[in-house]
Amino acid sequence: AFLKPLSRDAKSPSLPPGPRGLPVLGYLPFLGDNLQSKFSELADVYGPIYKLKLGRKVYVVVNSPVIAKEIVREQDSNFSHRRPNIASFILSYRGRDIAFSNYGPYWRMMRKLFVKEIMSGQSLNACYDLRRSAVRKSVAEVWEMAGLSVDVGKLALQVMINAMISMLWGNSNGEDSGANVDSEFKLVMKKLMELLAKPNVSDFFPVLSWFDLQGVQKQAREVNSWFDRFHDSLIRAATDEGKRRSSDKGKDLLQVMLQLDFKSEEDLTRTPGNNNQEIKGMLQDIVVGGTDTTATTIEWVMAELLQHQYVMQSVREELTEVIGIDSMVEEYHLPKLKYLKAVVKETMRLHPPLPLLVPRTPDCSCVVGGYTIPKGSMVFLNMAYIHTDPKLWTNPKDFMPERFLKEPDKFEFSGNNSVYLPFGSGRRICAGLPLAEKMLMFVLANFLHSFDWELPEGTTLEFSADLGIVSRKRTPLEAIPRPRLVNQEFYSARVAAK
Ligand code: HEM
Numbered sequence: 001a002f003l004k005p006l007s008r009d010a011k012s013p014s015l016p017p018g019p020r021g022l023p024v025l026g027y028l029p030f031l032g033d034n035l036q037s038k039f040s041e042l043a044d045v046y047g048p049i050y051k052l053k054l055g056r057k058v059y060v061v062v063n064s065p066v067i068a069k070e071i072v073r074e075q076d077s078n079f080s081h082r083r084p085n086i087a088s089f090i091l092s093y094r095g096r097d098i099a100f101s102n103y104g105p106y107w108r109m110m111r112k113l114f115v116k117e118i119m120s121g122q123s124l125n126a127c128y129d130l131r132r133s134a135v136r137k138s139v140a141e142v143w144e145m146a147g148l149s150v151d152v153g154k155l156a157l158q159v160m161i162n163a164m165i166s167m168l169w170g171n172s173n174g175e176d177s178g179a180n181v182d183s184e185f186k187l188v189m190k191k192l193m194e195l196l197a198k199p200n201v202s203d204f205f206p207v208l209s210w211f212d213l214q215g216v217q218k219q220a221r222e223v224n225s226w227f228d229r230f231h232d233s234l235i236r237a238a239t240d241e242g243k244r245r246s247s248d249k250g251k252d253l254l255q256v257m258l259q260l261d262f263k264s265e266e267d268l269t270r271t272p273g274n275n276n277q278e279i280k281g282m283l284q285d286i287v288v289g290g291t292d293t294t295a296t297t298i299e300w301v302m303a304e305l306l307q308h309q310y311v312m313q314s315v316r317e318e319l320t321e322v323i324g325i326d327s328m329v330e331e332y333h334l335p336k337l338k339y340l341k342a343v344v345k346e347t348m349r350l351h352p353p354l355p356l357l358v359p360r361t362p363d364c365s366c367v368v369g370g371y372t373i374p375k376g377s378m379v380f381l382n383m384a385y386i387h388t389d390p391k392l393w394t395n396p397k398d399f400m401p402e403r404f405l406k407e408p409d410k411f412e413f414s415g416n417n418s419v420y421l422p423f424g425s426g427r428r429i430c431a432g433l434p435l436a437e438k439m440l441m442f443v444l445a446n447f448l449h450s451f452d453w454e455l456p457e458g459t460t461l462e463f464s465a466d467l468g469i470v471s472r473k474r475t476p477l478e479a480i481p482r483p484r485l486v487n488q489e490f491y492s493a494r495v496a497a498k
Contacts, residue, residue, distance in 0.1 A: 016060060016371040018042075018051040026053035028204060036355045036471065039063075040385045049369045051377070055204025058377040063385045065392065065418040067369040071379060072418065072426035075366060077103070079379060080427045083361040085203045087195040090220040091227075091288075097281035098431055099289055099358060111431055113260050114282060118253055119434045126251045128331060130170035134163035135443055136328070139450045142481050143491035149456050152477040156298035159443055160291040161185060168286065169234045170252040188226050192288060195220050197468040227287075231280045257282060290432050292470045293353040294439050300351040301344060301444055303477045304399050306453060307461050311401060315340055319449040326486050329445045331438065337445060342404040344440055345411060348422040350399065351463075355384035355471050357424045383421050384471070392419050413437060450490070451481035 019042065021027035031054065032038050039061050042050060048064035062068050071079045080103040084095055092100040098114055101107040117123060138159040142150065200216045202209035212218060238254040262278040305312040318339045323329055357380070365375045373379065388396040394403075404411060411417055413433060415425025423430035430436065447453075455461070456478055465471040483491060 012365075013367055013370055013372050015058075015374070016049045016051040016369070017046050018053070019046070021053055024055070026055060028054045028199075031199065033199075036382070036384055036465075039356065039380065039382050043382060043385050049371060055201075056206060057204055058374055060373055060377050060379045061382055062369075062379065063382045063389075064369070065386055068381050068383075068386065068421065068425075069418040070368050071360065071381065072415065072421070072424070072428075075362075075368065076426040076428075078362045078364060078366055079360040081361045081363050082358070082428075083376065083378065085196075086200055086209060087198070087216050087220045090217065091192060091196065091224050092284060093224075093277060093281050096277055097285045099285050101281075103363070103427070109263065110278060110281065113262065114285075114431050117256055117260055118282065119432065121434075123251070123253060123256050124435060124438065126256075127167040127170065127253055130166045130252060131163040131439070131442070132331070134166040135159060135446050138162065138443075139446055140491055142447070142451060143483060146451075146481055146483055149478045149480055152302045152479050153295065153299035153473060154476070156295035156302075156443065157186065157291065160295045160298075160439065163439065163443075164286060164291055167252060168254045168283065169238055185230075188223055189288070189292065191219070192223050192227075193292060193469055195223060227284060228280065231283045232276075234283065235276060235279060253286075254279075254283075286432065289430075290436065290439075292472075294436055294443075296353045296470050296472050297344070297348060297351070297440055298443055298447075299473050299477050301347045301440075302447070302453065302479065303461055303463065303473060304347050304350075305343065305448075306455050306477070306479060307463075308399055311343060311399070312453075315343060315448055316452075319445065323445075323449055325484070328485075328490050329442065329449050331442060334438070334441045334445065337441065338405065338408070339401065340441065340445060340448075342401040342408070344444070345404040345413075345420075346399060346401040349387045349393075349420060350397075351465065351471060351473075352383050352387060352422045353470050354422075354424075355465075356380040356382060357421070358428070360428065381421065381424075386419060386421075447481075450483065450485055452484050453479045453481055455479055 019027055019030070022029060031052075040063075042052075043061065043063035049060065049062050049067050052059040052061070062071060082095075082100050082102060084092060084100040088100050089095050095101050096106070098107065098110045101110060138155065142155065195216060198214070198216060201213050202211075202216065209217070234254060235258070238252070238258060257279050260278075305315060318337060319329075322336045323333050359378045359380050361378060362373055362375055366373055386392065390396050411420040413423050415421050415423060415429050418425065423433050423436070459478065461477070462475055464474045466474045485491070
């Protein structure tokens with residue numbers, strides 16, 4: 001809906017409350033390095049909505065589902081804009097991907113093609129064999145480590161990267177299908193996440209950006225050029241493969257992307273026929289937005305299961321019943337794994353990988369929750385706080401998957417209830433949700449059906465999260481796998497490749 005800009009007259013409601021800061025710097029010196037926990041601490045003092053002045057920027061933090069709903073539903077179009085910080089801007093091809101492009105014709109065109117063509121049932125089914133063989137390869141590798149302690153987060157990231165790369169360029173890369181994506185990728189990815197999370201003085205004082213005092217711009221450009229070369233090599237390989245192939249069967253996602261017709265009303269300056277920029281933006285969103293978030297969730301699920309043995313036992317029983325101890329997991333089993341789904345939902349309630357979602361920015365000043373939200377401010381939905389608010393959840397700190405079993409439709413990933421939004425909601429809801437849900441369930445079902453997991457003797461689990469864009473487990477989870485399936489053949493690399 002069209003929103004009338006507010007005039008700053010005496011009748012406009014006041015700005016939300018918030019802590020006082022220093023002249024010029026505002027609250028910046030007090031922010032600390034863990035944004036989410038600081039935001040939650042302030043929510044206890046300032047209530048459902050508050051503001052922070054940080055240099056030239058205004059942050060607005062929302063801690064109530066009613067106000068969250070106003071933003072992602074009732075005033076969604078005004079709040080569908082993004083104002084990426086400098087690092088995100090550089091790392092998203094100058095905001096030409098989906099996640100950081102501004103709300104307008106370009107974003108609409110990119111998002112529509114992505115959701116309708118790349119995340120469609122047809123495209124995802126066509127590359128099922130590719131992700132299945134990546135996951136099974138990983139099962140075969142874990143089998144080699146049976147009885148030894150395994151770093152679960154590292155394993156999850158490895159399988160996610162392999163599966164994503166495999167789905168993207170599986171057919172173009174022959175046998176190897178990206179399985180040996182080397183440690184360089186992980187290092188660059190780690191650097192990228194650090195750059196996205198690091199408070200950058202140039203963001204708060206744009207006049208200083210010319211000096212790049214912390215070197216963030218320089219490092220972001222280096223990381224971006226690494227990814228650019230990486231995407232170029234993917235595209236080249238897929239283009240060559242595409243020329244050799246004529247059938248649609250077994251198409252990998254990049255081949256689908258190469259055939260997309262990127263056309264946007266505003267983009268008259270683009271070289272016709274050259275879609276590389278759009279394709280690279282999409283690749284960046286899949287590789288960067290889809291791997292770490294999913295892997296982190298898998299690690300948290302495993303940690304919660306190892307901590308709550310009665311839940312682990314129920315998951316095992318469900319897997320045995322639905323799949324059978326003499327069979328391997330297939331994607332058609334997943335809709336029947338209702339208890340595992342509840343476990344994933346409960347884990348994402350307690351450990352949302354993006355606890356503040358991705359900040360939104362209103363295009364015009366407006367009123368939310370009875371306060372004026374100034375145009376251009378950065379609006380954070382503090383979902384980690386809402387997900388554990390005792391006014392909204394019974395025993396909010398306890399891990400109880402059963403709460404999602406009773407009313408499975410009440411809390412969907414699709415953002416229908418602003419009490420629970422691990423993937424966001426509204427126009428900007430996670431565009432990769434169909435694939436994220438499949439991968440979370442498929443990888444977990446495979447790991448848990450193929451192995452019994454236990455903690456190394458004498459280990460006590462701890463559940464603190466690290467700061468950063470993605471809320472990772474601070475101490476890596478180590479666990480020992482023991483084969484569970486009757487047929488040893490299921491663990492062989494040969495079966496994995498099928
Ligand atoms: C457990 C895994 C994942 C979680 C928790 C997650 C969460 C999110 C969240 C919270 C947002 C912002 C929503 C908002 O602003 O309201 C988002 C956006 C996005 N995600 Fe995901 N995501 C996951 C996996 C993926 C995957 C696998 C892909 C790609 C295949 C993906 C692609 C995107 C894209 C493109 C956007 C930007 C959407 C837009 O701005 O229009 N995500 N995600």
